[in-house]
Amino acid sequence: MIIAERSWISDEVRDIDRPVIERVLAGEMPTGSEVVVERVLRRVLRLELESGTTVYAKQHGFPFARVRLRYAVRRSPTERERAMLDLAARRGLRVPRPLAEGTVRGPLGPRRAVLVTLGILDGRPATPNEALEAIDRLVEARFFHPDLHPDNLRIDSGEPVFFDFQSVRTRASRHPQDRMRMFAKFAAGLGRTEDGRIALPNDGFATAADRVAIQAAVARIDSEGMAARRRHRRRTSTKVVRERIGAFGLRLRLRDVEPREFDSARFGPTSLEVDDRFGEARVAVRDDGSIRRLEQGHSARRGQYSTLLEAWSMADEKSGFLAWERTAPWPWGPQALYIRDFEQRD
Numbered sequence: 001m002i003i004a005e006r007s008w009i010s011d012e013v014r015d016i017d018r019p020v021i022e023r024v025l026a027g028e029m030p031t032g033s034e035v036v037v038e039r040v041l042r043r044v045l046r047l048e049l050e051s052g053t054t055v056y057a058k059q060h061g062f063p064f065a066r067v068r069l070r071y072a073v074r075r076s077p078t079e080r081e082r083a084m085l086d087l088a089a090r091r092g093l094r095v096p097r098p099l100a101e102g103t104v105r106g107p108l109g110p111r112r113a114v115l116v117t118l119g120i121l122d123g124r125p126a127t128p129n130e131a132l133e134a135i136d137r138l139v140e141a142r143f144f145h146p147d148l149h150p151d152n153l154r155i156d157s158g159e160p161v162f163f164d165f166q167s168v169r170t171r172a173s174r175h176p177q178d179r180m181r182m183f184a185k186f187a188a189g190l191g192r193t194e195d196g197r198i199a200l201p202n203d204g205f206a207t208a209a210d211r212v213a214i215q216a217a218v219a220r221i222d223s224e225g226m227a228a229r230r231r232h233r234r235r236t237s238t239k240v241v242r243e244r245i246g247a248f249g250l251r252l253r254l255r256d257v258e259p260r261e262f263d264s265a266r267f268g269p270t271s272l273e274v275d276d277r278f279g280e281a282r283v284a285v286r287d288d289g290s291i292r293r294l295e296q297g298h299s300a301r302r303g304q305y306s307t308l309l310e311a312w313s314m315a316d317e318k319s320g321f322l323a324w325e326r327t328a329p330w331p332w333g334p335q336a337l338y339i340r341d342f343e344q345r346d
Contacts, residue, residue, distance in 0.1 A: 007025050017050055021099070034047065040061070041067065044058050044059075054119035056119055058115045062109065068106070071109045077115075078113040080166065082098045091143075093137060094160065094161045101114065125154065130155055132183060139179055142172070144181075151189070153186060197215055239255055267285065268286070281296045282296070296335055322338040323338040324336070
């Protein structure tokens with residue numbers, strides 16, 4: 001049930017382009033659209049309008065009640081980002097110009113939110129010195145950008161261009177400490193030396209104390225990013241699907257893997273084996289020998305659940321991991337890990 005539907009289209013959008021803009025605001029992907037980012041909660045499109053204008057469309061979805069409730073009594077992500085982009089432009093920063101925005105609300109909060117902005121030339125990556133100068137502009141304009149990685153800061157015609165203002169916050173006054181915090185986020189996306197440290201310019205860049213602070217801040221960002229990825233991968237994400245099995249069961253599997261691959265009837269007799277990586281487990285091999293099912297009983301004191309997720313958090317679709325499942329409330333119920341057979345991986 002739709003409670004409210006609101007949309008805004010700038011007067012500078014030509015009549016010939018309005019039908020396509022309206023389709024984008026409706027959550028559609030017009031013919032010729034290029035998918036730049038595809039995630040569970042957000043999709044970013046790049047498309048060329050009939051007039052030849054290039055635009056970017058950020059389409060937010062709200063498939064889970066917890067996500068809708070987050071914005072139940074406040075502005076949707078696109079409403080807020082549009083307001084922040086307008087404010088940044090008034091304060092002299094170069095940012096994408098909003099062309100259209102629309103939000104559809106249901107009983108629990110937003111159901112769809114879309115922001116269309118005018119395309120800006122991608123430009124080139126900013127150097128560390130250019131990044132510091134650009135960050136000084138943000139601090140001077142009283143903005144804090146918590147996600148200022150290299151893709152969100154580009155140099156076009158010698159001027160810095162800032163992107164993705166969804167999470168940007170304003171400051172009542174200048175906060176000098178924000179300078180190093182934003183630069184650390186930018187530096188975390190730069191190249192690394194052999195020992196894993198950020199490759200900063202040798203001369204004329206920051207003080208020795210600032211260098212130490214930057215390296216420490218980047219290490220914290222790396223650690224927090226890994227922890228966030230682990231939490232994210234325990235839920236439905238771009239690569240992983242979270243499914244219910246009966247009343248209490250749970251399965252986490254890669255998106256490109258079909259559930260039928262885990263049918264226990266297709267596995268042969270089990271036997272007790274010891275595996276160096278996962279400890280003691282009952283191991284069953286599928287009929288065609290391509291997948292192994294490692295089943296364990298209640299093993300809370302061995303921390304097996306954390307061990308599996310730790311190994312999985314570093315994996316991708318090409319690894320041996322396929323799925324993890326439990327059929328009863330953990331830690332009392334059994335759990336199973338599905339992996340590609342060791343001989344079949346290579």
